[in-house]
Amino acid sequence: MSSASSMVDWDLAGRTARRLVGPGPQTTREEAAAVVRELHEAAATAIAHVEGLTGLRPVPGGPVPEVAVVDRPGWVDANTAGMAALLDPLVDALAEKQGHRPGAIATAIGSRATGVQAGAVLSFLSSRVLGQYEVFGTGGRLLLVAPNIVDAERRLGVDPSDFRLWVCLHEVTHQLQFTGVPWLQGHLESLIAEFVEATDLDADVLRDRLRDVVRSLGDAVRGGEAVDDEPQGLMALVSDPAQRAVLDRVTAVMSLVEGHAEYVMDGVGPDVVPSVRTLRKRFAQRRKGRGPVDRVLRRLLGLEQKMKQYADGRFFVGGVVDLVGMEGFNRVWSGPEALPRIEELTDPARWVDRVIGRPAIPA
Template identity: 80%
Template structure:
């Protein structure tokens, strides 16, 4: 999985995550089989509802994404492979630009240290992620993490069937975003490649900084707040071009996440009878600075970055209100139509820029 020049030993990261993660809630074999079957059924059912609400359709003739119900180690393995497929070729290009290449021993030691830290973070996140649409390294695959879905529905005290369909609506929205908008994955990959190209750091220095970030994240997982001044991933960003790329990536991820949140609630009680209860209890679960908040805030380095993800929901709802779903779907026509950071909190600016008309209610 990992090349000789890898910044992170992703094989070790995957093994470390598998060793650290716990299995999840107790279920009988029959209960587990029933959960897997219902999640597959919910994912299939969700497609028609998301298509009807959003107007998105897969590109004709495109591959049909695989739906895979996984456990926590399975999610960690998948993400280790995906990150390796995305980042290792970019790091190799970065190393090729250096006049002198790092020694094999120092590279191995550094990548193993970072692999251990990344494995710890994967183990932590693998017990909290409900689902994920993979776009890197697999050609598109929908993962549903069964033990986390069961654990969450039990903790919230909600109807299991409603909750499982509700989660699938979110993940299937991501699936349709990337299967219906072919340039979207290429755009995200291009932004990451541009981010790497803009750095003047050697792979060794970049790895050292990444280790510092991961140590800070691990401290956040344990509940420590440090000095409150940690830059997180922003510590890796020095060049103004990289800051600009980070802004574009934040904007597009805010869009796709906000769009999925809009769909989860937009289908209404005819599809998910207890949708209002689900949203209320799920929103309550997100309040405060729990473990996942500490990790993401520390990892991103800025409170504002977390806020921008929430702003995505505001943006989608605002544009639909002003221009209707057909007007909103102009966002998928090309990179120039993606929202800018300031438009996330001011949807009327996007309507005026992209649609070329005053932002009047649809």
């Protein structure tokens, strides 16, 4: 998985994470098999509900996404592959742009140290993530992390069947975003390429800064607080205004897709998920807690305000649907120029005026 020039030894990261990962909640073999079966059924059921609410449909003739119910080590394996696919080409492009590569010894030592740190973070996150749609790496798979879903439903004290379908509604929305909007993945990849083009960091400097970021994440997992002179997450890698402009565009896209999924999982209503209001209330209380995951995300992004933009995505989707209906909102998928700008996330009417070109009126 790791190349000779990789800044992170992803093989070592994966081995470290699998060695550290917790076993998950206690279940019998029969209970575990029933959970896996119900999650597959819930994912299949969710498709019709998401299509009906959003109007999104997979592109005819496209690949049929795989649904994989995995344990924590399975999630680790998928994400080491995905992170390698995303980050290694970035470093290679920077090295090519700078016209030099670091020495083999320096690379080996640095990548192993960073690999151990990345593995510790992956191990921790593997016990928290409920599901995800893989965009990079193997791509095209919907992952549902069974032990984490069971653990969350027990801790929240909610109806298991409702919770499992509710989680699947969120992840299937992401699946339909990328299978129904074929240009979306390519657009994200082009933004990453644009970010590289705007980057003037030497690959060695980037490696050192990324190592600091990963160390900072490890401190966050253990409960440490940021200090004034500590590297501020991924924002520490971004100093050029052109880079920050690209980062804002990436943030706006990710806020849109996350906010859209949040809107859908609540929008199906109690006819589909009878306890949806209880689920949202208890899940919101869970998110309020400034626990380790919150610390990791705030540290990773460098600015706590960036976390707010995911809530802004939910506000944006709801605001646009209120103004012009779901059909009007779906103009957002018509092309990259229709994606919201970062300032429009908190001003849906501004997006309506720009993209639809008529006064915002109640749908």
